[in-house]
Amino acid sequence: DAGVTQSPTHLIKTRGQQVTLRCSPKSGHDTVSWYQQALGQGPQFIFQYYEEEERQRGNFPDRFSGHQFPNYSSELNVNALLLGDSALYLCASSFVRNQETQYFGPGTRLLVL
Amino acid sequence: DAKTTQPPSMDCAEGRAANLPCNHSTISGNEYVYWYRQIHSQGPQYIIHGLKNNETNEMASLIITEDRKSSTLILPHATLRDTAVYYCIVRVARTGTASKLTFGTGTRLQVTL
Numbered sequence: 032d033a034g035v036t037q038s039p040t041h042l043i044k045t046r047g048q049q050v051t052l053r054c055s056p057k058s059g060h061d062t063v064s065w066y067q068q069a070l071g072q073g074p075q076f077i078f079q080y081y082e083e084e085e086r087q088r089g090n091f092p093d094r095f096s097g098h099q100f101p102n103y104s105s106e107l108n109v110n111a112l113l114l115g116d117s118a119l120y121l122c123a124s125s126f127v128r129n130q131e132t133q134y135f136g137p138g139t140r141l142l143v144l
Numbered sequence: 145d146a147k148t149t150q151p152p153s154m155d156c157a158e159g160r161a162a163n164l165p166c167n168h169s170t171i172s173g174n175e176y177v178y179w180y181r182q183i184h185s186q187g188p189q190y191i192i193h194g195l196k197n198n199e200t201n202e203m204a205s206l207i208i209t210e211d212r213k214s215s216t217l218i219l220p221h222a223t224l225r226d227t228a229v230y231y232c233i234v235r236v237a238r239t240g241t242a243s244k245l246t247f248g249t250g251t252r253l254q255v256t257l
Binding site for chain 2: 035
């Protein structure tokens, strides 16, 4: 049973560029949540997708957007990258109907130069 | 979601029990206590969760006080591989959408020989 997978594992971008990160949920899960983890901090909630719609959003600007596909996989897009966007981006999946536990992927480490 | 308070760091000798405390004095009746750990910038790993009763699984035991204002995660026989940051999170059980996880700064557990 495959767990949560994320791609790419590492990414280097320059300021002003755009980036797309991808997440495939654990088999049987229908909800994807995205978190940002800056160095030395705990993960911070960005947003959550269920039934291809954004259901909850944390305190992040509109530069952060996402999408969920019919197969439940998800993308996180960040426009106009800033140096401060350098972080580990984590995806977590869960099954919403049973309030099931969120399981995390390995993350994508983004470095903005 | 209720806030949690954890000691910033703890040490434990290998083979001994590691007892990690968490204070959540403002927890509501419909909030669960979740524990995750994160090993060296990997994705957070789910450990255990509970509402009122003590819980045990293959990884750990969770002891919740009767008034639910604090809890203790117990790793019965700590090994070097248990060295990680441990996060205690309280999370409301909500139908329809899976609620977000609000991470604090956690407890850095160092297991030593």
